[in-house]
Amino acid sequence: MAKTPEKHVGDPNSVENCAICLGKIHEKKTLDCLHSYCSGCIDTAFKLKPACPICNTYYGVYTGTQPEGTMEVSRCHHGLPGYEKCDSIVITYTFKAGIQGPRHPNPGVRYSGTSRRAFLPVCDEGEKVLRLLRKAFDRRLIFTIGQSHTTGLNNVITWNDIHHKTNTWGGPLCFGYPDPDYLNRVQEELRLKGVTED
Known part of the structure; x- marks a missing residue:
């Protein structure tokens, strides 16, 4: 279930920063929830957990490390x-x-x-x-x-x-x-x- 995108208010002339690396966004990738990140940063984050780091909207299925039982x-x-x-x-x-x-x-x-x-x-x-x-x-x-x-x-x-x-x-x-x-x-x-x- 997708969340309502968050509204970000700020200076329209300011440089958009990546919430993962905190630097200027490089090779911008915008998710369906409208949050944007560096392409490399979000790809790396999705390997650990396929969810938006800001709003936690899931993309795909997260599988854990639980042993067989x-x-x-x-x-x-x-x-x-x-x-x-x-x-x-x-x-x-x-x-x-x-x-x-x-x-x-x-x-x-x-x-x-x-x-x-x-x-x-x-x-x-x-x-x-x-x-x-x-x-x-x-x-x-x-x-x-x-x-x-x-x-x-x-x-x-x-x-x-x-x-x-x-x-x-x-x-x-x-x-x-x-x-x-x-x-x-x-x-x-x-x-x-x-x-x-x-």
């Missing part, structure tokens, strides 16, 4: 705090131990396996988030290999900035419910990685 979904008849009248969706992610590949921080170094569980309410928004999480998982965006923020260990499978509710209770401080804004926040995190229903 599985995403299994089940349902249970227990409500979550804030969604007591709904059943629950239980997502189980499982990864075996392996060797880091060329796109990981330390190619050739082993990483350990892990299993993670997350919860969503069975409601329209919860089902939508589940579909988006499946798309993100298939694009290898939910996990990566790096340093754990909680344990400090390196060369482990970690979350990749798409937050999950890993507890059924305790609120946001315990990564649980109730958290009335969570379903909207996680959709925005997914959108920033190019994962939408479009």
Whole structure:
């Protein structure tokens, strides 16, 4: 979904600068969102993430560095705090131990396996988030290999900035419910990685 182009107000006689290198634009390339860059700068940026650096409009599909694993979904008849009248969706992610590949921080170094569980309410928004999480998982965006923020260990499978509710209770401080804004926040995190229903 394309964003409305941003309007830039300034001196019409000034030299337009590239937002990537901050120098005068050389061999100008203007994206569909109307933001312009040096051709070489934007081509290099798109190799890392195919999105406009200013407005984050995606061009193509972004694929992450998540190792091979599985995403299994089940349902249970227990409500979550804030969604007591709904059943629950239980997502189980499982990864075996392996060797880091060329796109990981330390190619050739082993990483350990892990299993993670997350919860969503069975409601329209919860089902939508589940579909988006499946798309993100298939694009290898939910996990990566790096340093754990909680344990400090390196060369482990970690979350990749798409937050999950890993507890059924305790609120946001315990990564649980109730958290009335969570379903909207996680959709925005997914959108920033190019994962939408479009």
